[in-house]
Amino acid sequence: MTTDPGPASPRSIDFNADMGESFGLYRYGADEELLPFLSSANVACGFHAGDPSVMRRTVALARQHGVAVGAHFGFPDLLGFGRRRLLASPAQVKDYVTYQIGALQAFLRAEGLPLHHVKPHGALYMMALEDEAVARAVAEATLAAEEGVQLYTIKGSAMDDAASRLGLQVVAEFFADRGYHPDGAVKMFDWTLEEAGGSAEAIGQRVVRMLLRGTVATLGGGEARVVAETVCVHSDTPGSPAIARAIRQALAAAGIPVSQCPGAHLT
Numbered sequence: 001m002t003t004d005p006g007p008a009s010p011r012s013i014d015f016n017a018d019m020g021e022s023f024g025l026y027r028y029g030a031d032e033e034l035l036p037f038l039s040s041a042n043v044a045c046g047f048h049a050g051d052p053s054v055m056r057r058t059v060a061l062a063r064q065h066g067v068a069v070g071a072h073f074g075f076p077d078l079l080g081f082g083r084r085r086l087l088a089s090p091a092q093v094k095d096y097v098t099y100q101i102g103a104l105q106a107f108l109r110a111e112g113l114p115l116h117h118v119k120p121h122g123a124l125y126m127m128a129l130e131d132e133a134v135a136r137a138v139a140e141a142t143l144a145a146e147e148g149v150q151l152y153t154i155k156g157s158a159m160d161d162a163a164s165r166l167g168l169q170v171v172a173e174f175f176a177d178r179g180y181h182p183d184g185a186v187k188m189f190d191w192t193l194e195e196a197g198g199s200a201e202a203i204g205q206r207v208v209r210m211l212l213r214g215t216v217a218t219l220g221g222g223e224a225r226v227v228a229e230t231v232c233v234h235s236d237t238p239g240s241p242a243i244a245r246a247i248r249q250a251l252a253a254a255g256i257p258v259s260q261c262p263g264a265h266l267t
Contacts, residue, residue: 012259013211013251014171014230016040016152017244018072018121020058021049021081021236029235035061037244039260040068040230042119042152045100048074048082052103059107068260069113070152071145073100074121082122083189090137093124097141105146116260117150117171118142120159126188128159135162143168150261154186155227171261174228176207176247177237180216184224200242204250207231211256229261 019031020043028049035041041062044050050058062069074082076096088096097118105115120128120138128135135158142151143166153159155172163170179187210216215223233244251258 012257013228014039014261015244015247015258016042016070016119016173016230016232017235017240018042018044018119018232019235020044020054020072022054023049023051023078030240031058031235032061033241034233034235034244035065035067037241037248038065038067039258040070040116042070042072042117042121042232043104044121045071045073045104047076047096047100048078048080048121052107055104055107056110059104059111059113063111063113068116069104069108070117070119070150071101071104071115072119072121073097074124077123082124085123085127090133093134093137094141096124097138098145101141101145115146115149117152118145119152119173122188125153128162129154129157129185132158132162135159136166139163139166139168152230152232154184156184171229172227174207174210174216174226174231176203176231176233177240177243179219180224180226182218182220182222182224184226187219200239200246201250203243204246204248207247208250208254208256211251212254 015038017034017038019029019041021028043058059069075086077084108115128138139162142149150169150171151163152171152173160170175186210226214225216226218224233240
């Protein structure tokens with residue numbers, strides 16, 4: 001999944017995080033600490049994580065911080081945190097996505113916010129990068145959900161292609177806290193922070209180098225070309241608030257502002 005590098009001097013970059021992944025008595029992720037650094041948030045919709053109360057609180061917090069809200073949907077797999085590949089048909093995937101987006105839209109309406117974007121989670125994300133039928137199911141559900149919704153994914157993937165063919169606005173994503181393989185694929189599971197640079201400061205510099213050069217150092221040496229309009233840090237990554245702060249500081253030092261990806265909906 002390689003492509004040509006982006007512009008050498010990006011005008012701005014979106015900064016997102018997956019969050020709202022607590023549920024019941026289970027507390028997960030550093031949502032409140034992360035939100036001040038973000039321009040967009042991907043809120044879990046109750047299938048892989050999250051519950052109605054957590055969704056309500058997370059949307060309200062995002063509104064307070066002026067952060068755009070997107071639906072972060074996955075497989076119905078709380079036990080596996082949505083990281084297990086399920087044998088779901090494209091029709092089932094479409095229903096899963098429609099259901100979860102609808103749940104988040106209800107909480108967004110209560111706060112007077114639009115749905116800004118969508119982003120698959122875990123195994124569903126990885127399958128949509130590779131499988132054309134799964135990617136199309138996700139894209140079709142997104143298209144039907146709300147006009148002007150953007151889709152965050154990796155440039156050059158099946159998900160990028162399916163969404164673009166349907167006329168969705170695709171936002172290319174870079175994972176700041178994950179390692180990259182030589183072909184540009186992300187090492188999403190079984191990762192170590194050292195593979196992404198180790199320290200918060202190193203990760204911040206890695207993000208800036210990627211934006212300015214259009215490449216990222218890969219596992220085992222070498223570099224892969226990447227395109228990014230949004231950068232992600234996961235709320236459950238150890239030290240994620242410090243990483244987010246370091247990224248914002250590195251971006252500011254490089255003269256790269258953080259702002260929501262432009263589209264039909266802006267908060």
